[in-house]
Structure formats: structure tokens, C-alpha cells
Amino acid sequence: MSVVTRFAPSPTGYLHVGGARTALYSWLYARSQGGKFVLRIEDTDIERSTEQAKQAILDGMQWLGLHHDEGPFYQTQRFDTYNQYIDQLLEKGLAYKCYMSSDELNAIREEQEKNGEKPRYPGTWRDRTDYPENQPYAIRFKNPKEGEVVFKDHVRGEIHISNSELDDLVIRRSDGAPTYNFCVVIDDWEMGITHVVRGEDHINNTPRQINILQALGAPVPEYAHVSMILGDDGKKLSKRHGAVSVMQYRDDGFLPQAVLNYLVRLGWSHGDQEIFSLNEMIEHFSLDHISKSASAFNTEKLVWLNQHYMKTEPASDVAKHALWHFQEQGIDINNGPSLEQVIAVQAERVDTLKELAEISRYFYEDFAEFDANAAKKHLRPVAKENLIAVRDALAAMNEWSAHNIQQTINATAEKLGVGMGKVGMPLRVAVTGSGNSPSLDVTLELLDQSTVEQRINKAIEFIEKRENS
Numbered sequence: 001m002s003v004v005t006r007f008a009p010s011p012t013g014y015l016h017v018g019g020a021r022t023a024l025y026s027w028l029y030a031r032s033q034g035g036k037f038v039l040r041i042e043d044t045d046i047e048r049s050t051e052q053a054k055q056a057i058l059d060g061m062q063w064l065g066l067h068h069d070e071g072p073f074y075q076t077q078r079f080d081t082y083n084q085y086i087d088q089l090l091e092k093g094l095a096y097k098c099y100m101s102s103d104e105l106n107a108i109r110e111e112q113e114k115n116g117e118k119p120r121y122p123g124t125w126r127d128r129t130d131y132p133e134n135q136p137y138a139i140r141f142k143n144p145k146e147g148e149v150v151f152k153d154h155v156r157g158e159i160h161i162s163n164s165e166l167d168d169l170v171i172r173r174s175d176g177a178p179t180y181n182f183c184v185v186i187d188d189w190e191m192g193i194t195h196v197v198r199g200e201d202h203i204n205n206t207p208r209q210i211n212i213l214q215a216l217g218a219p220v221p222e223y224a225h226v227s228m229i230l231g232d233d234g235k236k237l238s239k240r241h242g243a244v245s246v247m248q249y250r251d252d253g254f255l256p257q258a259v260l261n262y263l264v265r266l267g268w269s270h271g272d273q274e275i276f277s278l279n280e281m282i283e284h285f286s287l288d289h290i291s292k293s294a295s296a297f298n299t300e301k302l303v304w305l306n307q308h309y310m311k312t313e314p315a316s317d318v319a320k321h322a323l324w325h326f327q328e329q330g331i332d333i334n335n336g337p338s339l340e341q342v343i344a345v346q347a348e349r350v351d352t353l354k355e356l357a358e359i360s361r362y363f364y365e366d367f368a369e370f371d372a373n374a375a376k377k378h379l380r381p382v383a384k385e386n387l388i389a390v391r392d393a394l395a396a397m398n399e400w401s402a403h404n405i406q407q408t409i410n411a412t413a414e415k416l417g418v419g420m421g422k423v424g425m426p427l428r429v430a431v432t433g434s435g436n437s438p439s440l441d442v443t444l445e446l447l448d449q450s451t452v453e454q455r456i457n458k459a460i461e462f463i464e465k466r467e468n469s
Ligand code: GLU
Pocket: 007, 008, 009, 010, 042, 184, 197, 198, 199, 202
């Protein structure tokens, strides 16, 4: 059997963390089995579905790299198909017309609630044929009355639901629109889905969907219902916890690989391994090792993974994602070192790509001001002579390399008879604007020789102004 999985989001908001994890598990299972992954947009709730949300889902999937083999399919474009199957069920007597008005139905529900019963449709029209003329009607599925539905869930084990708990589901509303559960069933069947991976909030739909599949003579897929995600504080993950939209993680400076690694471990394990390359995830992933209990979000761990991947992913990949942040922050990277070079020296100093861009601006632009504290401490009159000496020595260098730069700085300190810090710190503040930077040799190497000279001159002017004020 060749495996086909799907991700079937409703486009009512952005792609959130829970959805992304479901998508990842579904995608991984397809990849691990050499199967196919289908993307299906469940947009039948026309009032709540938006174009923006559809795009946000596609963008999120694209950013994560969870590419689909088929789709995206849109349910609103498939109404004719659903209706054909509904007509078939009607003809076969497996579905029926129900003329109960919503007022009548509400009255029944109220009565049931008053008696402490679960509200359910009592099957009033199931066997009736005295249809009124010109009255609106819904179509209901004839759910079996006897027996039970049994399915083996990969996460929760064997589940039994008695048919006596299920009422006859509306499959086409009186306005002619097929209903959600019915569309899912037809799609899963027509798209050849063999494994349904979805949130546990859908587990109550599963027995109803299985009954409809069986009535249609369709094969029943396997199921894996994935538990919820809780926030750092143990409450259901929501906007309060900061980023819940996947794209917010991009905006905050996370690498997709870090987010994927984070998500895969949020409810799935392989021994005690924490770091998984994409290939390792695909190799080891199994639906049977998804955890039954809710998983708690842990921002620190996500940051830790991001740091790991900023340092270990191929620099060209990191650069591709970092570029977005430099552009976002209006930094023109054409005048300066390559992003790969900057990443090599800066990645270990930050948590995110956003911060990386923030602290790397000086490689591409002159800064307007020195950091006040650093200037106060290091650009003092006593530093002027040292800056002049190191400026001249650096300007006289022939081959601009980290090694030679280091030697020049050392030689200058020696000649002046001062410690390295007395030359190095003013120099650092002069060229980077602050007291924090990677080691001076590589920092200066990435800035060209004339830029270094100009910036030292600016620092000297700054000191002179200070002397005169
Ligand atoms: N459209 C549903 C949702 O977004 C998922 C349905 C399913 O996976 O069967 O929650």
C-alpha cells in the first residue's frame, strides 16, 4: 500500500504552531514511507474563511519547506462532487430528507437539555415518506442504529464508540451546502488518503466519518489524533504566549529548521535525541511514537535550537534566511562583506537572525553615533594617541588579512608600551560604534581598509571635540 497523508487546514487564521506540527507529522509520515502528501484547504465555512488566511497557510508551509505533492485542493471548488455522492446515498436509501425546521429542532434540544440528556436528533424523518411540497429540507445520513464503531488510533490506541451515541448527521443543509464532515469523508476517499493525522479536537468526528465511509463502500484510513499544545505556563497555547503564528517565528528571527526540529520534538520522541536533521526526522519518524499527553511549549528550547542551527546549518542556507532580516531592517548588504562571512563571526553572539542583522549593521553602514557608555569609557583623551598610532599602522598595511591585522595591532601596543586593551578597545569602539564585537582581527578584515581608517578618524574627531568642550 502506498501511503498518502494530508494536511487539511481551515483558512480562518494564520498557520499556527499546532497546525504546523500536525502538518509536519503528516508530511514526515508520507516522506518516511515514500508516500505522498496532499494539501487541502477546507474553506467550506465561507463566512470565516478568508483569502488572507489561505495565503498565510501557503506562506507558512512554504517557509517551513513542507511541500505538498498534490493540491492545494479547495473544498469550495468541489461542491458538485460532494453533491453527487449525497444523491447516491439518497438513492440507495442510506440518507434521507429531513423537513424538521430549526425551531422544531431547537425545541427538541431544549427539552433534552432540561431532562439532562445529550442533545441529539431523534430520527423523526428517518422512515417517513410523507414529504411536504415546496418545503426546504436537509439531507441526513442514516447512521447505523446498532453496534459500535471501533478504530485503532496510532496515538490513543483502540477506540470504541457505540452507534447509539451518534445521531443522523446533516450532510447537506437546507440551503444546499454539503456539510463539513461529509466533505472531509469524500475528500479523504477521493484523494486516496491512507493515514489521517489531525488534532485531537477532531476525534469525535472520526466515528461519524467512518460510518459514512463504510456506507459509501470506501476504505477506512488509519488515524492518528495528536494532542494539544500548552503554553510555557501549562495553559492552552494562545496569543498571550507570544508567537503562535508560524510566520511570527520567521519575523522574530528563527530558522525554519529550528522550528521544525522544535515542533517534531513537541510530542514525538526517538530515544533521548534532541537534534534532528530533516533526514533524521524522516528516517526515524513513526506515528506510534507520538505522545498521548499534551505537550508544553518551551521558548528557551526553541532559542537553543535556533542558536544551534545558526552555527551548524550550511552558511548559504542561513544567509538566505538572514537576508530577509537585513532587508527588513533596511540594511543594504551590497556594500560590505558577504552574509556568509558575517554569519561566521556573529552567529554565536546572538539568539536570532533578527538580532544578527541588528548587531551587524556597522559592517554595511557608518553609524551615526557611538554607544554612549562605550564612548565614555574608551574614547577618552588618553586614547587619542593610541588611535592615531594604530590608524597609521593599519593604513600602511599591504595585505589586509585577519592575521596581519592582529600583528599590526600587537606591534602598535608594544611600540606604545601599553597593554593590548588600551589600543584594542578604543579601536573597537571606533570601528563598530560599541564595545561589543567579534574579535578585532576578523571584524576589521570584513570592513575594508579605507573604511577602518575613516572610522578611526571620526573617533579621533569625537575625542577632540570632547577635549574642547
Ligand atoms: N479543517 C480541520 C481543521 O482545520 C481539520 C480537519 C481534518 O484534519 O480532518 O481543524
